[in-house]
Amino acid sequence: MDLHQTYPALSDLRARARRRLPPFVWDYLDSATGSEATKHRNRSALDQIGFEPSILHGPFSPDLTAPLLGHDFPLPVGIAPVGMSGLIWERAELHLAQAAAHAGLPFCLSTVASRSPEDLAPHLGNHPWFQLYPPKDEGIRKDMLARARDAGFTGLILTVDVPVASRRERQTRSGLTSPPRLTPRLLAQVAMHPAWAWAMKGERDIHMRTLDKYSDLQANLPPTEHIGYLLRTSPDWDYLRWLRDHWQGHLIVKGVLKGADAARIEAEGADAIWVSNHAGRQFDAAPATISALPGVRAATSLPVLFDSGIEGGLDILRAMALGADFVFLGRGFHYALAALGPAGPAHLIDILTRDMAANMGQLGARDLKSLPPPFLLDAPVKM
Numbered sequence: 001m002d003l004h005q006t007y008p009a010l011s012d013l014r015a016r017a018r019r020r021l022p023p024f025v026w027d028y029l030d031s032a033t034g035s036e037a038t039k040h041r042n043r044s045a046l047d048q049i050g051f052e053p054s055i056l057h058g059p060f061s062p063d064l065t066a067p068l069l070g071h072d073f074p075l076p077v078g079i080a081p082v083g084m085s086g087l088i089w090e091r092a093e094l095h096l097a098q099a100a101a102h103a104g105l106p107f108c109l110s111t112v113a114s115r116s117p118e119d120l121a122p123h124l125g126n127h128p129w130f131q132l133y134p135p136k137d138e139g140i141r142k143d144m145l146a147r148a149r150d151a152g153f154t155g156l157i158l159t160v161d162v163p164v165a166s167r168r169e170r171q172t173r174s175g176l177t178s179p180p181r182l183t184p185r186l187l188a189q190v191a192m193h194p195a196w197a198w199a200m201k202g203e204r205d206i207h208m209r210t211l212d213k214y215s216d217l218q219a220n221l222p223p224t225e226h227i228g229y230l231l232r233t234s235p236d237w238d239y240l241r242w243l244r245d246h247w248q249g250h251l252i253v254k255g256v257l258k259g260a261d262a263a264r265i266e267a268e269g270a271d272a273i274w275v276s277n278h279a280g281r282q283f284d285a286a287p288a289t290i291s292a293l294p295g296v297r298a299a300t301s302l303p304v305l306f307d308s309g310i311e312g313g314l315d316i317l318r319a320m321a322l323g324a325d326f327v328f329l330g331r332g333f334h335y336a337l338a339a340l341g342p343a344g345p346a347h348l349i350d351i352l353t354r355d356m357a358a359n360m361g362q363l364g365a366r367d368l369k370s371l372p373p374p375f376l377l378d379a380p381v382k383m
């Protein structure tokens, strides 16, 4: 079957994922916090970024390669860290790591993933990064860094936009607990979604395996207060300095929206800045990431990574034209997995590749350094 005939866009994968996932799993993946205005703002702000198409530029094959942190990548796309991916599809982290390795793209493993660095070590490609939710305890901190390094992770991502747990009301309403407990209501949902139930038949115990070593807490906490929150702290600038001193690989700070923060993070010795609002899952009055990007770009000479709301190749070009060096997707890769199983992530990479190439053809851009200047669509007409 030609997947491009049936699922030509990420929206097709999302629609199929929604049909196949029980609502409590769907809500975990798809929800944001509050009224979810920030999530929608990410999308509507991206839609406002326009380009003038080019004409009469003759035929060419665009070059999609992008340099980042000393490597040339075939595409400026990576897989963002997502906690508890294993709830969304069986062995999700393994499939994602393998898809990234196969495509030569970065893969990020969350501290609160359902697989540990050790589980993933045999499946990692050349660009695995470990995302750190910062443990309070210095001993645990050192141990996690050593485990990530020994498993082969070359980059460390410090996520800074979760100073406290967010409320994620839709997720709470869905009835999901941590660790997931199948109540009669959730079991009824599972029964109505046989594709997910069948895929998950071998997954008996979905939990945050990286943290097993540090706690045997079995409390049935509400969904936004899992064991990850019990171990972690809200990091400060001293914490960032400590990490810089103790991690020899690339250090990336994720969740930055202000230029002044980016400049200070650069001064502290980080290697890259990641513009993100966590897909609107943390704070419902945050700016759209595409609106925050130019200010961050102007404030730092470090590579700028970007996420939150990317749905296709055109969005990637919008972010690159506004100063991003690389783009990540979180939910998209999980929609792909839930829609098509292990074949999904590779198909999404293919969709993004084709979509970037088609739009670069419209723009007459032979490579990612030659994108024309973007402008705001629907801006008032100047007379």
Ligand SMILES: Cc1cc2nc3c(=O)[nH]c(=O)nc-3n(C[C@H](O)[C@H](O)[C@H](O)COP(=O)(O)O)c2cc1C
Binding pocket: 028, 029, 030, 080, 081, 082, 083, 110, 111, 112, 113, 131, 159, 254, 276, 277, 278, 279, 281, 307, 308, 309, 310, 328, 329, 330, 331, 332
């Ligand atoms: C279900 C879910 C879980 C997430 N878990 C984490 C996490 O553990 N650590 C982290 O830094 N970001 C986490 N994120 C945020 C993603 O890394 C990324 O910033 C976001 O998903 C990008 O937006 P997108 O989903 O629109 O592509 C999570 C996002 C989702 C949707």
